[in-house]
Amino acid sequence: xxxxxxxxxxxxxxxxxxxxxxxxxxxxxxxxxxxxxxxxxxxxxxxxxxxxxxxxxxxxxxxxxxxxxxxxxxxxxxxxxxxxxxxxxxxxxxxxxxxxxxxxxxxxxxxxxxxxxxxxxxxxxxxxxxxxxxxxxxxxxxxxxxxxxxxxxxxxxxxxxxxxxxxxxxxxxxxxxxxxxxxxxxxxxxxxxxxxxxxxxxxxxxxxxxxxxxxxxxxxxxxxxxxxxxxxxxxxxxxxxxxxxxxxxxxxxxxxxxxxxxxxxxxxxxxxxxxxxxxxxxxxxxxxxxxxxxxxxxxxxxxxxxxxxxxxxxxxxxxxxxxxxxxxxxxxxxxxxxxxxxxxxxxxxxxxxxxxxxxxxxxxxxxxxxxxxxxx
Numbered sequence: 001x002x003x004x005x006x007x008x009x010x011x012x013x014x015x016x017x018x019x020x021x022x023x024x025x026x027x028x029x030x031x032x033x034x035x036x037x038x039x040x041x042x043x044x045x046x047x048x049x050x051x052x053x054x055x056x057x058x059x060x061x062x063x064x065x066x067x068x069x070x071x072x073x074x075x076x077x078x079x080x081x082x083x084x085x086x087x088x089x090x091x092x093x094x095x096x097x098x099x100x101x102x103x104x105x106x107x108x109x110x111x112x113x114x115x116x117x118x119x120x121x122x123x124x125x126x127x128x129x130x131x132x133x134x135x136x137x138x139x140x141x142x143x144x145x146x147x148x149x150x151x152x153x154x155x156x157x158x159x160x161x162x163x164x165x166x167x168x169x170x171x172x173x174x175x176x177x178x179x180x181x182x183x184x185x186x187x188x189x190x191x192x193x194x195x196x197x198x199x200x201x202x203x204x205x206x207x208x209x210x211x212x213x214x215x216x217x218x219x220x221x222x223x224x225x226x227x228x229x230x231x232x233x234x235x236x237x238x239x240x241x242x243x244x245x246x247x248x249x250x251x252x253x254x255x256x257x258x259x260x261x262x263x264x265x266x267x268x269x270x271x272x273x274x275x276x277x278x279x280x281x282x283x284x285x286x287x288x289x290x291x292x293x294x295x296x297x298x299x300x301x302x303x304x305x306x307x308x309x310x311x312x313x314x315x316x317x318x319x320x321x322x323x324x325x326x327x328x329x330x331x332x333x334x335x336x337x338x339x340x341x342x343x344x345x346x347x348x349x350x351x352x353x354x355x356x357x358x359x360x361x362x363x364x365x366x367x368x369x370x371x372x373x374x375x376x
Contacts, residue, residue, distance in 0.1 A: 006089045012046065013318055054098075081136050084136040109156070134181050141153040157178060159174060202228055207227075249352075252284075265284045268282070320332065321351055
């Protein structure tokens, strides 16, 4: 009997090898080296989640859900689905006699709801968290029924009438929805900080000042200018975290001349990295843009010099190289592809040519201190 339960993993290429190869590694080195090529041949993207069963098996049916049905969803959505399914499958395994997800019943769901929401020894989820889990598992079982993997959905359904403005006086649309939902609806509380409170939070929490906004001698944080610029640009531009973290230096607008009188510099958020592929115009306040550009000119330059000295930016087989920074494009599949058309996963592999060698240009790495995790 397994004690580890279901496990969530994510596909990875270019795994780091130990400095000294063991006899086992030498024996199977050809297999390990070919893993990256196999993922490429199958069209498996980087970071795609997959589940391993408690007995160490790879459930093809479950993992096809991620590779087919959720393939076009954002990475964080796929990861959330994988973790919610793992939690439910773990309950079936440990609390319901090692039951498989194909054999789950409404009784299992009732026991699961009791444990998740009302059991003294359970996590006591909030209504919003529980509703998200119900929606995740319900979508999975609807797909499993469509694929003829299960006979029935273990989540009890109810008939609901959804009002539609397109139906006029004909009434709403009737459809089935999970009866397990809390029925409380999404909370509409709007939480915000006045500008002065935000600046105090930024200066104290990110820049190392005290409550009187004076520098603290005991502050040991690194890259305070980077952190402040990142937070300010998030607040002032309205970019989502996933969108902001996928920007490259080619997406940041140039600082307009002081004599131009421009207050906000316009840039375009590419469709490939916007949520729902809804590219749009983004306006950067000049004051924020100036801080970002100052960081890029000084702190980032120092960081890149350090990375080059340690060999962090040596291109690999999977690196995407911008050979001419004046024309931001890379070679993919024997053709030129503009950087603006690369998604966030592909941008993690970007390197741009410079006189001193490979220079990492991904914005996440730019603002995250040049971590090796994000090297191409």
